[in-house]
Amino acid sequence: MPQNMNQNHAITIDQEEVKIMMTEIKRPPKLLNKLAGGSSCCIFRVPRSLVEIKKEAYEPQIVSIGPYHFGNKDLEMIQEHKGRFLDDMLTRTGKSLDVFMNIIVSMDKQIRASYSESIDLGPNDLAKMMVLDGVFLIELFRKVGKLVSTHKDDPIFKMGWVSSFLVRDLLKIENQIPFCLLQNLFEESKDNNTRTLQSLILEFFNYAVDRQPTVLEKYKNLDGKHLLDIFRKSFINTKDKNSIYPEAVVGTNNLSYTVPRPATKLDVSGVKFKANNQADSFLDIEFHDGLLLIPQINMDDFYGSFFLNCVTFEQCYSDCSKHFTTYIVFMGCLLNTSSDVSLLSQNDIVVNYFGSDKDVAKFFKAVGKDIPFNIKNSYLKGVFRELDDYCRNGLLVRWAEFKHTYFGSPWVTVSAIAAFMLLSLAFVQTFYTVFPYYHSNGQK
Known part of the structure; x- marks a missing residue:
């Protein structure tokens, strides 16, 4: 019975179809040719x-x-x-x-x-x-x-x-x-x-x-x-970054790296922001003793288009550095919300011709989303490491948060001082109320 069933359901393969299929699988790819991963291939369709x-x-x-x-x-x-x-x-x-x-x-x-x-x-x-x-x-x-x-x-x-x-x-x-x-x-x-x-x-x-x-x-x-x-x-500075961050270059396998917090949170942690007007390129970001130096960038349609095409080229072409990818990821971490963009704008780092502050934050988040990125191989690995170490310093961060909480604005400062004075007066009043009582009992 099973043999009869197998014979009845036997499928005859059309040899002409086999030939067609063999022709198709031997046809070289057109939309992404088989040698597109080589160093000679450098012009790509955008994913x-x-x-x-x-x-x-x-x-x-x-x-x-x-x-x-x-x-x-x-x-x-x-x-x-x-x-x-x-x-x-x-x-x-x-x-x-x-x-x-x-x-x-x-x-x-x-x-x-x-x-x-x-x-x-x-x-x-x-x-x-x-x-x-x-x-x-x-x-x-x-x-x-x-x-x-x-x-x-x-x-x-x-x-x-x-x-x-x-x-x-x-x-x-x-x-x-x-x-x-x-x-x-x-x-x-x-x-x-x-x-x-x-x-x-x-x-x-x-x-x-x-x-x-x-x-x-x-x-x-x-x-x-x-x-x-x-x-x-022409924006990639060839100066030796090792002289600035030697500890981040030697023995990197034993170091841990994390992406930076948004600008407003770094600000609360005591990090200060300053526009680096001496830099030749907007890529030349540095961090020293709590000060993050970032060259000014004019966010407009030209830079928006330029950044996108550079990141695409770096993602598609394996034989090039990933400087623009690193920059976009770094700035995307800093500019997480419109408040972050506003903070960097106040420090003359971001000049916004792009639209609203929300539009700038949305742009960096969209470009940096889901793109492959390796901090340890990035040109800003020293900055990533130094920022992380600074934010892990508990005493500095606690003191910065205290100052931000109680002395972040004039009104908060006045309120804190007034509260302190009221507390002091209450203490003094209590002292002069209680002290005579104990003093008189002591004389007896």
């Missing part, structure tokens, strides 16, 4: 979990660079100007388009390996797109750097809203092309000027952040994977 934080921070609003948003109808306005910039360069250099096309074609494999997603363009079509985008960027930086002339009524420079969106779009992780490609095009089209491409890039973006020329000079030969990476690296 949905991060897109949901602020979609417009990742999607280009005015210009498409590279293949991910190529052909987007909403970005055609600036696309039409790329040919004009290319023509300007060809006219100035006297070189043919073939020269620049051949450069890109020779880099075809290297370019494709830079993207986490497979590019559905042939070598010639890819070269056309990359020449247009690459030359547009290089000429843009040259025009802003005043290395080449610009028409006084050029809308890209004359219309403020165009420049504002352009700066943000060029720092979005999905809107990048390999820096080595830009460097090759730049070298082929350069004249006798000795300025580096990196210096022109940093000068262009400096219109959004306004750093001192001496700071930019330090990074004029900075290497990077693309524009976002180069600009990100």
